[in-house]
Amino acid sequence: MKPRYTTVLGGLLSIALLGVATSAVSAATPQRVKVTGEVIDSWCYLSEIMYAEGSAHYQCALWCAAGGVPVGILGEDGTVYIVLKLGDDTTNVANQAVIDMQTRKITVDGDLIERDGMNYLLISQVVDDQGIVNLTHEDYGIQPFGE
Amino acid sequence: MRAILSTPVFLAVLLAALAATGTAQAAQSWGLQNEEEVRFEATVVDLLCELTGDCPAKCGGGKRQLALLTDEGELVLAIKDSAPFAGAADELIDFCGKRVQADGLFSTNRGHKIFALQFVREAPDGKWRGANRFVPKWAAANGVDAKSKVAQQWFRNDPRVKKLIGENGKLGIGLEAEKKYLESE
Numbered sequence: 001m002k003p004r005y006t007t008v009l010g011g012l013l014s015i016a017l018l019g020v021a022t023s024a025v026s027a028a029t030p031q032r033v034k035v036t037g038e039v040i041d042s043w044c045y046l047s048e049i050m051y052a053e054g055s056a057h058y059q060c061a062l063w064c065a066a067g068g069v070p071v072g073i074l075g076e077d078g079t080v081y082i083v084l085k086l087g088d089d090t091t092n093v094a095n096q097a098v099i100d101m102q103t104r105k106i107t108v109d110g111d112l113i114e115r116d117g118m119n120y121l122l123i124s125q126v127v128d129d130q131g132i133v134n135l136t137h138e139d140y141g142i143q144p145f146g147e
Numbered sequence: 148m149r150a151i152l153s154t155p156v157f158l159a160v161l162l163a164a165l166a167a168t169g170t171a172q173a174a175q176s177w178g179l180q181n182e183e184e185v186r187f188e189a190t191v192v193d194l195l196c197e198l199t200g201d202c203p204a205k206c207g208g209g210k211r212q213l214a215l216l217t218d219e220g221e222l223v224l225a226i227k228d229s230a231p232f233a234g235a236a237d238e239l240i241d242f243c244g245k246r247v248q249a250d251g252l253f254s255t256n257r258g259h260k261i262f263a264l265q266f267v268r269e270a271p272d273g274k275w276r277g278a279n280r281f282v283p284k285w286a287a288a289n290g291v292d293a294k295s296k297v298a299q300q301w302f303r304n305d306p307r308v309k310k311l312i313g314e315n316g317k318l319g320i321g322l323e324a325e326k327k328y329l330e331s332e
Contacts, residue, residue: 030199043227043234046261047179047254058319060232062311063302067281068234070212070226080259082224084195084212090203091210092195093236099307103319113198116222117260120198132319137328142317 030111035075035121038134039101041065042072042082050144054103054136057143061102068093071102073121081112081121105130172250172275174265179254185262186250188270189215189223191242197222206243213239215249215262225249227263232302233281235264241280246270251278 041064044052051057053074065071070092073081084092092098107128113120174184194214196202206213213236215223225235239247250266264278285301286293297304316325 055318059317062308063232066305066308067232068236092212137318
């Protein structure tokens, strides 16, 4: 019969290893994806404090992106992705390259990490850029102040 | 409800509420969808670091989105602070790696729960401060008085934004197309 402390130690070690494994899995389980959608301001879109899609919201989307609000992509199926990386650039607060993409319809390859109900997207590359094609200003004017 | 939320009057009221937020120490309603006033304790983490293990010093020095990691392991993205059109990274960067008490609003909408930070302090008993560091930082970076109209309307005066609007117009459709649209209104 093994000494009891060995059994206890083994048990603790197993629990510790299980914890490490679980942590590693939850920390990073990226899924390779291709996403097509409109670059959006995550705050205005998700809070719905104003109409936040297309050309009507372009100016405000620039304001929020420059202000450091997370930039997202609204997928064609309605899924919202938060952009955390663009190529090798890990700046995701007021990143100029991301600001420049606002409101454009793009297709990207990247890694998707889902955590606590949010979809975080690490873009490897932009494979298509259709420009600003969602022309919503005829219906919604210039958001949010009309000027 | 959506129509009300989109009106200039509502937005003016919201901006006033954002400004007023700096004068109290408990979350104030912004009238968001499925809004919940909350105060919780968490550790400030670099979001990308937490998700991928890519962890530069000092949470990326303000160039990365920051999140609040609760004791239950929930990762809460701080998406907004109290300054107009500003995120929360400038506010939370001072607390990188530290435990804080965060006070603000959860809003659950379109399948996502987002968090707007209104007040923060180092746990357990640091001094509360309004989550409004963005404008003074912007003012300092752009060489203007933080109390000036230029700084208070920072979004209309940000050189990066002005450059893009100067090139693409406020609608992003080009200056000529925008001119035709505005003349038709």
